[in-house]
Amino acid sequence: MNPGDRPDRDHVVISGIAVEAPGGIDTPSSFWSALADSRELIGPFPRDRGWPIDDLLSLARLDGWGKVCDAGGFLDGAAAFDPAFFGLAPREAIAMDPQQRVGMRVAWKALENSGINPGAIDGEDAGCFIGASPMEYGPRAAEANEHSGYRAVGLAQLGVAGRISHSLGLVGPSMCVDSACASSLSALHLATASVRSGECEWALAGAVCVMGSPLAFYEFSKNNALSTDGHCRSYADDTDGTLWGEGAVVVLIERESRARRLGHRIYGRVLATATNHNGKGRPILVPRAHAQERLIRKTVEMAGIDPAAVGMIEGHGTATRAGDVAELTALQNTYGCAGADPLLGSVKSNAGHAQAAAGMLGLIKLLLAGERGYIPPSLFADNPTTKVDWDRSTLRLATKMQPWEPANGVRYGAVSSFGAGGSNAHAIIAMPVREESDNF
Template sequence: MTTDVPGSPAQAPADSGEDLRNRLTDLAPVAQHSVLLDLLKRQISQVAEPDVGGHIGAHAPWRRLGVYRHLAQRLRDGLAEATGVRLPATVLFDYPTPDTLAEYLRGELLGSGAAREGTSGPTAAGAAYGGGHADAADDPVVVVGMGCRLPGGVDSPEALWRLVAEGRDAIGGLPDDRGWDLDGLYDADPEQHGTAYTRCGGFLEGVGDFDPGFFGIGPREALALDPQQRLMLEVSWEAMERAGIDPQALRGSNTGVFTGVSLQDYGPAWHEAPQEAQGQMLTGNALGVVAGRIAYTYGFEGPALTIDTQCSSSLVALHVAAQSLRSGECGLALAGGVTVMSTPGMLLEFSRKRGLAPDGRCKAFSADADGTGWAEGAGVILLERLSDARRAGRRVLAVLRATGTNQDGASNGLTAPNGPSQQRLIRRTLETARLTPADVDAVEAHGTGTALGDPIEAGALISAYGQDRPEDRPLYLGSLKSNIGHTQAEAGVAGEIKMVMALHHELLPRTLHVSAPSPHVDWSAGRVELLREPVLWPRTGRPRRASVSAFGVSGTNAHVIVEEPPGAAAVAVETPLPLVVSARAEAPLREQAGRLATHLADHPDIALLDAGSTLAARARFEHRAVFFTADRDEAVQTLRAMAEGAPVPNVTRGSVSPQVLDGKLAVMFTGQGGQRPGMGRRLYATHPVLARALDESKCLSGTSRCRITLRMGRSQASRTGVITSSLSRRRVRNPVRDRIWTMAGP
């Protein structure tokens, strides 16, 4: 059975307002939206700059489509004439993509209620992620996705876990790709102006690498874009994909963004910027734009806050995100932080304060602690209410049992930590969680390796957590900074990711560089034990829990209690499953296949079903490959062959047109009844849903009729193979657009 739908002309005549309204009235909401979108694309092609190319993306912003400010009036006038709708001067700012403007026009032409009816596309899909449950006090906030970039080549939570589990030190030399005068920068004398007395730190590799086109950013704007914004765009995408969410499906949702940032040292002073960067420095360089950049790029409409409390920024962001979810302000929340030292300014500043370790290493709670070691990083955690996560079938990585913040107040100096304030925060957070100190097994401490800060923090932990504990369950104390250095505004979220991974692997990693516990701490005053060696952390009859602390030189403290999630039974898979890989070009497709092969080989605990499900939920790009397998070894071998560019017989690969990405594809599932002559005609006559869908197709393509035929004789129709190949050919020649219709015989 096929649908004979002649193609519509390339340039349809302009519709009058009344004719267009009448035409739309007889269509379903999805078809109405499609007709208006096609009209919009015709109008755009008439006014846009010639460098836009052949395809007009439905979700691309106007500037990317070549519709700049001087052309906006022409587009608005053309649309007003074609639709009969009086459009405000700000319409292209209020509705920044063809997709959103088409929906606005639908509401204006058919009444305000029409725009609220069920349309398709990312905007409608994103609405499913909104909501929140302000009245659900017992519905905890949970972690459903994570992403990170950290020193030592760490590019994922799994890579971070390998680093800490193996006890590796990620501290290295100063970066040589940022234009720093490395010879003139170092001087062993802390008093020497304009120098630093360390040559080491925890720096990110390839921090200048960025693909602006992937995020729809032009070359001029990319030049002015702070690497901190670039990293947060990338890591946010990864956190969403790792949660099994296509980031594009969240467009229009009330997803929130909460980002901790403190450094602002990229590029020259704005008034000294080169000509090609002027006009871009405000949005590319200002701290307050970081969260807004993420929300703008992905189309989120929930709260977007950039938070700066210095070294506690990312953990404060996590706290605010959790509060926003609990109040119902947002349905999903991206919380995290980022630090990139574009200049050596922080090294110089802390050299004058004599706060740096000469070897760049944080010796947390150690007798030979001699200062902090500065580092860089980016980390993002995706949060959701537990009920929403379960409803969506997402894997819950951990539960945020409670979060809290407070301020040191009038302590002994603005930057000096205050032990009693830290104790008050811990006790208040425990009270919020309805827990006792003995219910928490470990603390990921701030632990910067300074001679003053560490003893104050350790004393507060011993007082708040170390009392009234069972003899066999001390509070274990560790610090990620001993591995990677102090990542400043990002530090808190990095510690949170580490502890979520520790819950999963049932192990508390050791803290490096501890020659002996600090003599400035009375370790006998409570049951607190420094993690000088790894400690097994197996599941028991009660939930395992850990706390994470972060303290800023601003005096703002943050504390988070994280809890293991409920266990889930593994599902055995015996039938072949599809593994889907996609990318914007052929080379990245091969690279992704290679990374996936390595990941599956290194993580035998990951079920093939989970891998296939996660890949299927990711964003689909132009270049794609898919194969079916029920065997892990076969999957790894196939992916490695793809990465090497070798021909693989069982892999279907190719590229799709931009029109397909916009939804202009139909798939006809004919079933085994397709070989019965006349079956399609009878289905059309007896099944109203099928009849309406097929009738819609003629309107979608601009035809005046819909003719259902079976173009073969009875002898041919009795053979399934003939029918199948015939249907496949006709699907290619005559696609029915914008819908997937299922047609099956009895």
């Protein structure tokens, strides 16, 4: 037994999960099926959001701009919402950023997954920590229109966590976290710390990304950092840019003793989470291998485990040349030199880069892999980048569905997310083998 995973410690655990992902995915089981079947969940731009599709697809004609493909990982149910169910007026619901609507829906499902009745927790000392970034939505707020009066909260990032806490009646800490693509694991970090310190009895942690406008496509077209073929080829040699996506994940965080007392399923122990920043020097968008390596080493130390115990790494894997090489270098210098054979993948290869929600989609993938005892393949992994020397470490890409053997009844995994603003986040999770739950 690893010291950080000793049985007498009252760990913070994940005991409820819910997910919505591209390709019509709206349950953990359907998400796992897509991963296990190596399905790509990419589709064309949505035609019901008022986006200037023709303009987007012709950006490459402008001097210095890159190609935009008619492709991305988009939520099918982004516009689906029952305002009366959540006690909202239709006009208020329309004025709300769709990230708030999707977040409320997924939070409800996470509670149901844990066995909690969402309608019977009014007044509970529970927190809500949601990762989200600003997304343009609707007409300008600084003008008189039929949505005026609802926009102050309807457009604010704080509205995602605030709406969830308000609709459920939770009275613990409630906040939205924005550290760009590191937002979701940063939210997990804060939620875990809040429960561990006793600030709240339990908490919802999650992230949501719904693109109200195609802003991200314009920005990365100008930076020539978008995929030119409509695929997100994480860690592949023929990668040339990322592909944007959407998603939403919420998990329930509580003490293990409470979860066991209430009969909640334990998906995993959160052994350690940590965040840091790249610091100054290079441009803010450029990732730093040394900062990521420093973060991983710190997280492993906090977890109190041998890094060789980590069998699966769910990486960031943006499919950008600089990003993938920096990340692989940090992973090779840490887990890849620990004396084991960890397998690496990225859910972005299936569903695109879900930005603020990216790390949480990776976390759900890790938890489901631990529960089922298999590491699913990462798409495009059969053509690994030649920009790193793979022979200098034991780190390898997950190219096929592979059994994941536990150690003393536990599977250990890690997940990363790195933000465009320079923030980095990493988490180490221990997952029980249900047949051997007495050892956990």
